[in-house]
Amino acid sequence: MKIIACYSNKGGVGKSAAAVNLAHAAASAGVNTLLCDLDPQGASGFYYRVKPSKKLQDDRFFTDVKKFTNAIKASDYPNLDILPANMSYRDFDVFLSRMKNSRSRLKKALKSVDADYDLIILDCPPNLSTLSENVFRAADAILVPVVPTTLSERTFEQITEFFRDEGLSDKKLVPFFSMVQRQKTLHGETMARMRETYGKRFLDAFIPFTTDIERMGAHRAPVATYAARKTGGRAYDAFWQELSSRLKLT
Amino acid sequence: MLTLANSYEALWPGFEARKGAELARHDTVDFMILADSPQTLFAEQVAKLQPQLEEDVKTGFALLDNFDGDLRQSGRALLWMGDGLLLLDDRAASLFQALPGNQRFVADLPDGPVKNALADLPDLRCLLELTSGSLSRRNGALVDDEGKTRTRFTLLELHGTDGNVMLVQTEKLRGYEKAHGQLQAYLLAAADGGSGATAHIYHALVPDHLPYIAKPKTVFAPDEKAVVAATHVISAYLAVAQRNEEGIIADLDTEFLHDYRVALRKIRSVLSLFRGVYSDSQTVALKRSFSELMAPTGRLRDIDVYLMERDDYYRLLPESLHGGLEEMFGRFQKSRKSELRKLTRRFEGQAYARQMTSLQALFSDTSRLHMGPAAERPVHEYARELIWKRYRKVCKMGRAIDDNTPDELVHELRINCKKLRYLMEFFAPLFSRKEVKARINDLKGLQDNLGLFNDYSVQQVALQEVLDRAKMSDRGKKLDMAKSVGALIAILHQRQLDERARVTRSFAEFDSAAVQDSFRNQFQKVTA
Ligand SMILES: Nc1ncnc2c1ncn2[C@@H]1O[C@H](COP(=O)(O)OP(=O)(O)O)[C@@H](O)[C@H]1O
Ligand SMILES: [Mg+2]
Numbered sequence: 001m002k003i004i005a006c007y008s009n010k011g012g013v014g015k016s017a018a019a020v021n022l023a024h025a026a027a028s029a030g031v032n033t034l035l036c037d038l039d040p041q042g043a044s045g046f047y048y049r050v051k052p053s054k055k056l057q058d059d060r061f062f063t064d065v066k067k068f069t070n071a072i073k074a075s076d077y078p079n080l081d082i083l084p085a086n087m088s089y090r091d092f093d094v095f096l097s098r099m100k101n102s103r104s105r106l107k108k109a110l111k112s113v114d115a116d117y118d119l120i121i122l123d124c125p126p127n128l129s130t131l132s133e134n135v136f137r138a139a140d141a142i143l144v145p146v147v148p149t150t151l152s153e154r155t156f157e158q159i160t161e162f163f164r165d166e167g168l169s170d171k172k173l174v175p176f177f178s179m180v181q182r183q184k185t186l187h188g189e190t191m192a193r194m195r196e197t198y199g200k201r202f203l204d205a206f207i208p209f210t211t212d213i214e215r216m217g218a219h220r221a222p223v224a225t226y227a228a229r230k231t232g233g234r235a236y237d238a239f240w241q242e243l244s245s246r247l248k249l250t
Numbered sequence: 251m252l253t254l255a256n257s258y259e260a261l262w263p264g265f266e267a268r269k270g271a272e273l274a275r276h277d278t279v280d281f282m283i284l285a286d287s288p289q290t291l292f293a294e295q296v297a298k299l300q301p302q303l304e305e306d307v308k309t310g311f312a313l314l315d316n317f318d319g320d321l322r323q324s325g326r327a328l329l330w331m332g333d334g335l336l337l338l339d340d341r342a343a344s345l346f347q348a349l350p351g352n353q354r355f356v357a358d359l360p361d362g363p364v365k366n367a368l369a370d371l372p373d374l375r376c377l378l379e380l381t382s383g384s385l386s387r388r389n390g391a392l393v394d395d396e397g398k399t400r401t402r403f404t405l406l407e408l409h410g411t412d413g414n415v416m417l418v419q420t421e422k423l424r425g426y427e428k429a430h431g432q433l434q435a436y437l438l439a440a441a442d443g444g445s446g447a448t449a450h451i452y453h454a455l456v457p458d459h460l461p462y463i464a465k466p467k468t469v470f471a472p473d474e475k476a477v478v479a480a481t482h483v484i485s486a487y488l489a490v491a492q493r494n495e496e497g498i499i500a501d502l503d504t505e506f507l508h509d510y511r512v513a514l515r516k517i518r519s520v521l522s523l524f525r526g527v528y529s530d531s532q533t534v535a536l537k538r539s540f541s542e543l544m545a546p547t548g549r550l551r552d553i554d555v556y557l558m559e560r561d562d563y564y565r566l567l568p569e570s571l572h573g574g575l576e577e578m579f580g581r582f583q584k585s586r587k588s589e590l591r592k593l594t595r596r597f598e599g600q601a602y603a604r605q606m607t608s609l610q611a612l613f614s615d616t617s618r619l620h621m622g623p624a625a626e627r628p629v630h631e632y633a634r635e636l637i638w639k640r641y642r643k644v645c646k647m648g649r650a651i652d653d654n655t656p657d658e659l660v661h662e663l664r665i666n667c668k669k670l671r672y673l674m675e676f677f678a679p680l681f682s683r684k685e686v687k688a689r690i691n692d693l694k695g696l697q698d699n700l701g702l703f704n705d706y707s708v709q710q711v712a713l714q715e716v717l718d719r720a721k722m723s724d725r726g727k728k729l730d731m732a733k734s735v736g737a738l739i740a741i742l743h744q745r746q747l748d749e750r751a752r753v754t755r756s757f758a759e760f761d762s763a764a765v766q767d768s769f770r771n772q773f774q775k776v777t778a
Contacts (some may be wrong), residue, residue, distance in 0.1 A: 048400035073426065
């Protein structure tokens with residue numbers, strides 16, 4: 001089982017968009033996937049039409065393994081389940097460490113309900129302080145959307161610094177360019193410069209700024225379900241292909 | 251007085267369709283039989299959820315089971331529907347598996363959930379179409395106010411040649427168990443107590459299907475005349491033999507011929523074991539008649555058995571000797587074809603039909619049979635005596651056997667054990683079924699041991715015969731085959747010795763004080 005976190009300490013950069021579409025792409029490729037919505041805003045859940053669970057706000061909720069498994073909901077797509085928002089980070093730590101431990105009761109419980117996941121995708125909220133370090137430690141890869149502007153360049157520098165300071169391996173960081181506007185020279189220049197600085201770490205695939213993706217809010221469905229052949233759909237497909245081969249997911 | 255239990259109700263107690271209410275208690279069961287048309291059923295909201303129906307897809311379907319009806323008897327129904335197999339179960343969630351080909355044996359199915367769930371079926375039995383027809387399949391869902399699917403269902407309308415059935419299979423989605431429960435409750439109410447028992451599917455689609463029972467349970471009263479009981483058992487097994495003819499001719503699986511032969515063999519043993527019920531001269535004539543019926547099937551059965559051993563033989567020999575096996579099995583395949591052709595011609599011929607019909611008439615009641623001295627004896631007393639005597643004989647023979655006793659006596663012990671078992675099976679309804687089952691089980695270990703001992707010795711002789719009989723111009727091939735057969739015989743001989751070495755112990759285990767007591771209590775004459 002692999003864990004991928006979509007993370008940036010900036011809001012509105014395409015974390016949720018990436019998490020939602022990646023989860024759908026993985027599930028379509030036959031990878032048993034669980035998408036965890038860690039952001040109280042609940043964007044991922046919104047796109048999949050899953051209502052945030054009220055039960056999840058209950059403090060005693062995660063005292064028992066069964067409660068974890070009960071919180072998971074089937075999406076409308078094969079091989080894809082959703083853990084809706086409103087989970088406390090402490091609970092989430094427990095969840096992740098149990099998922100990592102292949103002999104844990106949680107793993108067994110999920111297996112018994114036929115939900116043995118190959119891939120867990122975390123849609124993270126945009127802050128570092130409250131988000132437990134354990135999430136970073138548990139993750140096999142941390143996808144960081146970078147909008148190619150000078151400001152975002154600084155943000156990414158900050159993240160790598162944070163990783164080094166906390167003694168975390170920055171090898172896990174997998175940045176990619178998000179909301180790219182080809183016609184803007186600034187975007188082009190920033191991308192070239194950052195690819196130079198960070199070398200092969202950046203994914204070749206990038207996500208362009210396009211209405212296909214913007215319209216996700218209206219469709220409340222992953223891009224591939226309504227614009228598979230268009231710019232947006234093709235971009236996430238290429239993104240998934242590169243990521244799955246880099247992380248050996250399929 | 252005598253009833254041949256061949257109705258479903260008698261065979262499968264609890265066959266009476268279980269009501270839906272009970273069904274709801276097992277939350278794994280996920281299908282229901284519908285009375286209403288799907289269109290009216292989902293015309294309005296269900297539990298504040300909006301029904302959505304997709305376009306229907308039309309394909310063919312077939313209801314599958316093996317000849318023994320194992321699926322029906324175990325509360326399951328297997329539907330082939332164009333692109334895959336759907337397995338419905340009275341006690342478990344439905345399973346679906348895509349099926350690219352039209353495999354007839356469970357072992358040949360591609361790996362998948364349905365194949366796994368069918369693992370308990372006998373390997374040698376193929377799946378047969380009980381009926382077929384057209385199927386209209388329509389997927390649906392119940393959707394909430396956000397447009398999220400809360401539960402899914404599939405409507406299946408099956409139009410078979412002998413009947414129709416409409417069923418809905420519901421799907422529980424993780425985290426939305428409540429909606430699934432609501433859908434089930436709605437369907438239960440709408441279907442007016444319609445049940446999810448697979449029995450309904452068989453009832454609707456194959457109303458006239460006559461189940462096949464390889465071991466018919468004849469029931470008779472304790473004071474019934476012995477001759478009536480014997481006649482009834484024979485007539486039941488004659489019917490079993492006849493039920494298998496078609497399957498043999500169509501070459502569906504090898505069990506048809508096997509069952510055919512077992513049925514005839516049982517008749518023969520009734521004739522020799524129920525001593526004195528028919529006159530001596532008639533007994534002799536009948537025995538001959540049934541031996542004649544069996545004889546033309548022997549060769550084909552032998553070949554079937556060799557072919558079943560095929561994998562085992564290849565495993566036993568090193569690859570360098572596989573060439574000879576190839577040659578041998580090639581020959582078996584060829585002679586199997588010609589043997590089957592011969593047997594088919596015989597089954598389809600007039601002489602055979604005449605012989606079977608006259609036997610059937612002869613055993614339809616006792617009026618045309620010649621009574622022997624034991625004919626009028628009450629069957630219970632008669633049976634008890636036969637079993638007790640046979641048991642005593644087995645004990646006497648077994649106790650005389652040690653590791654150095656000649657093989658012939660071991661073979662005789664085997665034959666007597668088999669006779670004892672047949673007697674207990676024939677007369678089981680006269681005694682406590684549970685007790686008889688336990689006695690047969692007491693005997694099992696010994697019988698298995700003796701059976702293997704015999705199989706290994708028969709195989710050695712048969713292989714030698716194969717070699718002697720092979721007319722080959724190619725001397726190289728002949729040599730290859732001789733080498734392989736020689737090696738096999740050596741291995742089988744060793745196996746036979748191993749089994750032989752176990753006989754004394756298996757018998758001692760059977761001859762325990764506890765087993766002795768049980769046989770005595772059940773079958774020894776009570777002297778007042
Ligand atoms: N590549 C893109 N092109 C156009 N709009 C996008 C793109 N990616 C995201 N958006 C839109 O931008 C907004 C913020 O994106 P989101 O993925 O929710 O960011 P985050 O999760 O990082 O806060 C959303 O309304 C989304 O529809
Ligand atoms: Mg977000």
